[in-house]
Amino acid sequence: MINISEQAVEIVNPIINESLRTNDFYDDDEDVCVNVQNVSVMFNLSKNREEGIKEYFINMVKGKVGYKEFWALRNVSLKVHRGDALALIGRNGSGKSTLLKTIAGIIKPTRGSVEVNGTIAPLIEMSGGFDRALSARENIFLAGAMHGHTRKYMKKRFDEIIDFAELEKFVDVPIKNYSSGMIARLGFAVATCVNADIIIADEVLSVGDAQFRLKCENRIQQMLKGGTTILYVSHSPAQVKKVCRTAVWLEKGVVVDMGNVNDISDRYMQTIKQEQ
Amino acid sequence: MFRKSIDEFMYYLPFLREVIRKDFKKKYHKSVLGVAWSMLSPLMLVITVIFSTIFRRSIPYYPSYWLGGNLIFAFVMDGAQSAMNSVINNSSLIRKMKIPNYFFCISSVTQNFITMLLSLIPYFAVSFIIGVQPSPYMLMIFFPIILAYIFTIGLGLFLCAYGTFLRDFNYLFTIARRAWLYITPIFYPIDIIPENYRFMFELNPLYVYITIFRDFAMNNTMPSERLLIVATFYSILTLILGMMTFKEKEDRFFLYI
Numbered sequence: 185m186i187n188i189s190e191q192a193v194e195i196v197n198p199i200i201n202e203s204l205r206t207n208d209f210y211d212d213d214e215d216v217c218v219n220v221q222n223v224s225v226m227f228n229l230s231k232n233r234e235e236g237i238k239e240y241f242i243n244m245v246k247g248k249v250g251y252k253e254f255w256a257l258r259n260v261s262l263k264v265h266r267g268d269a270l271a272l273i274g275r276n277g278s279g280k281s282t283l284l285k286t287i288a289g290i291i292k293p294t295r296g297s298v299e300v301n302g303t304i305a306p307l308i309e310m311s312g313g314f315d316r317a318l319s320a321r322e323n324i325f326l327a328g329a330m331h332g333h334t335r336k337y338m339k340k341r342f343d344e345i346i347d348f349a350e351l352e353k354f355v356d357v358p359i360k361n362y363s364s365g366m367i368a369r370l371g372f373a374v375a376t377c378v379n380a381d382i383i384i385a386d387e388v389l390s391v392g393d394a395q396f397r398l399k400c401e402n403r404i405q406q407m408l409k410g411g412t413t414i415l416y417v418s419h420s421p422a423q424v425k426k427v428c429r430t431a432v433w434l435e436k437g438v439v440v441d442m443g444n445v446n447d448i449s450d451r452y453m454q455t456i457k458q459e460q
Numbered sequence: 461m462f463r464k465s466i467d468e469f470m471y472y473l474p475f476l477r478e479v480i481r482k483d484f485k486k487k488y489h490k491s492v493l494g495v496a497w498s499m500l501s502p503l504m505l506v507i508t509v510i511f512s513t514i515f516r517r518s519i520p521y522y523p524s525y526w527l528g529g530n531l532i533f534a535f536v537m538d539g540a541q542s543a544m545n546s547v548i549n550n551s552s553l554i555r556k557m558k559i560p561n562y563f564f565c566i567s568s569v570t571q572n573f574i575t576m577l578l579s580l581i582p583y584f585a586v587s588f589i590i591g592v593q594p595s596p597y598m599l600m601i602f603f604p605i606i607l608a609y610i611f612t613i614g615l616g617l618f619l620c621a622y623g624t625f626l627r628d629f630n631y632l633f634t635i636a637r638r639a640w641l642y643i644t645p646i647f648y649p650i651d652i653i654p655e656n657y658r659f660m661f662e663l664n665p666l667y668v669y670i671t672i673f674r675d676f677a678m679n680n681t682m683p684s685e686r687l688l689i690v691a692t693f694y695s696i697l698t699l700i701l702g703m704m705t706f707k708e709k710e711d712r713f714f715l716y717i
Contacts, residue, residue, distance in 0.1 A: 228715050238628075289558035292711045306557060313557040317486055329478035330557050332471040 216301070217382060217413050218264040218287055223296035225257040225282055225437075256282040257437045259296070266302075266381075269404070269414040271424040271445055273452050274434035280417050283434065284308065284384050287415065302381025302413070305331060307371050307388050316360040320351055320370055323359060331378040341377045348399075349373035365391050376403055382413045389423065401427060421449045472563055479567040480574070487571075511647050518649045524587040524678045529646035529670045531579055532604070536612045536666060537637050539572035543616025544623040544633065551717035561710045562703075565616045573609050587678060595680040603688075604672040610695040611665055617702030621709040625716055644670065662687075665694040 257279045264270050272280040285291045286298055288306040313330060314323045324345055328338035346352055349369040359367055368391040375383055389397050404414060404427055418424050424431065424445060431448040433440040441448055512522045519525050546564035547554065554561065580601075588594065623629035644666045650658065661667040668691045675683040 290555065291714050304558070308556045313553045315482060315553075317489075318482060322482065322485070326475075326478045326482060329475040330472075330559060332474060334474045335478075 215266040216263045217266045218262075218301075218415070219299040220260055220262045220283075220287065221297050221299075223257055223260045223283075223286055223293040223298060224255060225279075225286060225291060226294040227254045227256055228252070255437055257286070257293075260434075260437070260439050261296075262432055262439065262442065264382075264413060264415065266413055267408060267411045268430060269408055269416060269428040271428035271431040271449070272415065272417045272434060273421075273424060273431055273449055274440075275456075277436075278434040279437040280434055281308065281386055282437075284386055284415060284417065288384055300382070303331065303379075304382045304384060305375040305378050305380035306384040306386075307375045308384065308386045314359055314367065314371070317358055319356045319358055320346070320349075320362075321355050323370070324374055327374045328378060331380060333378060345370075345373045345377050348377070348403075350396075365393065365396070368392055369396055372400055372403075376407060380412070382415065383407070384415045386417045387419070389418065390420070397423075421453055424449055468560060472560060475559065476563055476567055476570070479563070480571055483567065483571050484574070507647070515647075515649060518651060521587070521590055521592050521678055523590055524583075524592055525649075525674065526647050527583055527586060528674050528677055529644070531576060531583060532608055532670050532673055533641065533644060533646055533666055535572055535576040536608055536615070536669075537640070539569040539609075539612040540615040540619055541630070541633055541637075542568040542572060543613070544619035544629060546616075547620055547624045547713060548627075548717060554717060555714070561713060562617060562706055565620050565706075566613060569609065569612050569616050572612075576605070584677075592678050593680065597676045597680050597682070600676040601673055604669045604676070604691065607672075607691050607695040608669045611669070611698050614695070614698030614700070614702035617706040618698075621702075621705040624713050625709070640664075640666065646670065662690060665691070665698070668694060 260279075260283060262270075272283060274280055282291065284306070285308065286293050287300065288304050288308070289298070289300070290306070290308075313327065315326060318326065321342075324342060325335055325338050328335075328341075346355060349366075349372070351366060351370060354362065354366070359370070362370070368388055372385075372388055372392075375385075389400055392400065401423075408414065414427070416424065416428055418427075428445045430443065431445040432442040433448050433452050441451070508523050508526060511526060515522050543565040546568040547561055550564045553559065554564070584598075619629060619633065623633075644664055645653075645661070650661070653661070668687060672683045672687060672691055675681050
C-alpha cells in the first residue's frame, strides 16, 4: 500500500517540483529561519476509523485495517528568511493549514523534515488554543505559559494585550460568550505580545472589523521591521499584497509556484477566473 | 537528545502550572464547598462503619486501615484514568499549539495528586480521633506517595498511548479497576489469604505502596527493606515503560483526536 503512494509522489514530483526543489527566490542561505525540506503529510481518510476494539477486529478480519490514504502535502520544500512575510495562497483543501501546522510542529511530517530556528506563535483557526470556559484574563496567562512565559512576565504585558484587543469591559467574562471577532482580537493580541520570532496567522484577520484589521496590519508592519517573520494565510488578494513580500501557491498539496507576492497572487486569480 | 528533552520540559514548566490551575478552577467551578470536596470524599462513612464492625477483631484502627488503602488506590486509579483521557480531552489545544503531549498526562495525574495530598488532612484527623499515636514515622509517608505518583504517571502514559486510539480502553479499564480493587487488600486483612500464597501480593504494585503507607502512617514501623526496593523498582520500571510506549505512539495521535 505504501509502495503505491510512494510511486504517486514520485510521479507528481518531477513534473511540478523540478525547478522548485529549493526556493530559487533567494540566492543566499543566510538567516533561514524556517527550512521545509521535501515534506509529505499523509492523513487517514478511512471511513471506519477504528474507535473500538470490536470494530478493529471486524475490520481486521475483513482486511480493511489499512487506511485510505490522503496526501495533504507532497514533497513541499521552501525556505523562509528572517524578517520575511510569506503568504500561502491556494484554494480550500490545498494544504495551506496543514503546511502551517507542520511548520508549527503540531503535525509531524510523514516524510521529510522541518527545521525552525526561533520560537513560533501559531494562530490557527483564530484562537491560539484558548479554553472557552475561561475568561480572557485566565486565557492570557494560559497562552503565555504555552510560550514558556511565567505569570510574572505576562502580568507586565497584560494591560497592553487587553488594550490592543479592546476588551477592557470583558476581561473576566468566559470567552465562550465572546463573539468570533472578539476571540480573534484576543488571539491576535496575545500572539503578537509573546515575543515570538515567527508568527503564523491562519485567516485571523478575516473576522475582525475594518478598523481592527487596519490596526493589525500596522502591528504586523511594525513587527516585520523589528525582524519578526510572518507566515500568512488569507483569501483576500488585496490583503496578502499589502502584508507580504513573497508568496507560495499550493494546489492539492503540491507547490505550484513561489516568488514575488504580486506575480503569484495575480496568476492565481487569473487561473481561478479561467476555470470558471 | 536527553539534554534537549530536559530543556523542553523546563520551557513548558510554567504551562504545567497554568494547566493544573485551570483544571482545578474548572473542576470546582460553581460549587459552594470548592476544594473542600476533595477532603470530604475519603470520609465514606457507610463503608467505614459496615466494614469496621466486620473486621474489628482482626485489624486494629480499622478506619485508618481502610481509608489509607483507599486513598492510595483511588489516587492511582483516578490518576491513571484521567491521564488516559487527557490527550483526547485536550484535543482542541493539541490541534492548535505545539505542546509536548505528555504534559497533559502529567498535569492530570498531578491534579489527582494534589487532591490526595489534601485528603491526607481528614485522613490523619480521623486516625488521631480513633486513637492512632502520632509518630515521626508519619513524616515518611511521602516516600510511598511519591513512588505511587511516579507509578501513576508511568501507567497513565502507557494507557494514554493506547486509549487515544481505542476509546474502549475506558470501559476495559473500569472493569480492570474493579478486579484490581478485590485482589488488593484494601478493605480486607491480609491474613485471609493463606501464608504460602502471600508472596503473590508483592506482584501487585498497589499492594506494595499501600503496605508501606500503612506501616508509616498507622503501624509506626519501618517496612522491610525488600518491600522498599520492590516499590522503587516498580515505579521506575513503569515510568520507563510508559515513556517508551508513549514516545512510540504519540506521533500518530493527531490522526485520531
